[in-house]
Amino acid sequence: MGRDTVQAHLAALDLVYTGVIEDVRKGIDETEELDRVTQDILIDQAAELEKFQWFVRAHLENAGGKLAHEGSATERDAASTARRKSPKSA
Template sequence: MATKSKSPSFTIPGLAKADGAKLAGILQERLTALSDLHLTLKHVHWNVVGPHFIAVHEMIDPHVDEVIAMTDETAERIATLGVSPKGTPGSIVETRTWDDYSLGRATTNEHLGALDEVYVNLIQDHRKVQETVAELDPVSEDMIIGQLRQLELFHWFVRAHLESSGGALSTAGADSETEAAIQAGDAADVTE
């Protein structure tokens, strides 16, 4: 019978078991966020509509593959630390600290506006984790930095659709995913 021990019986050489458990807990939060992002991106891929449908629809899938690779890398790092990674849908819902993605069928700009807010929060949290893990483990820090590089690049792709030629973002000042979607949709209506 499988045990549900939270305390690892081993961790990576040179790291105390308590630090390995702490690091695994921090990485588990990132695993949850990345798993949620993967599912959210597929949801957007299936539900985006409008004049720029094909561009956005096709832009998302390669990044989905990148995010899936990030989840796998993160889960394997947790296992390397001696802890069982949790990737079930129930564990994602149970442990996430944010609301579920709220848009269904919506225009490209509305989804991209909402994704802008999703990425702002995800990247901010990833950066906080990078600072924390830097003190514990350079290998995990390197992994997080590599993920940040990919996440920030895709965020730029999203924002390029929301940016005016003068550099203003249609989502500027939005403090929620829904508000960002509305602002981006309204801005698209004005320009089309």
């Protein structure tokens, strides 16, 4: 992305977190019968990832709880949408 606003980078990062969390959740499902120890590790990892995503989203939500980049499909699109919606600095 290069140099951009904090909001733009956070919006892109949020989509990355979503993708990683989805992959970890698939791993949780796949290891349910195969290896409970691995599944437990993945559950702990998912919890940490979701916590950090929550921290990121706290900076992207408006007062109504809507994300600045809601509906964006790619990181660049999320960054662009968040940049347009973020307050302009002087």
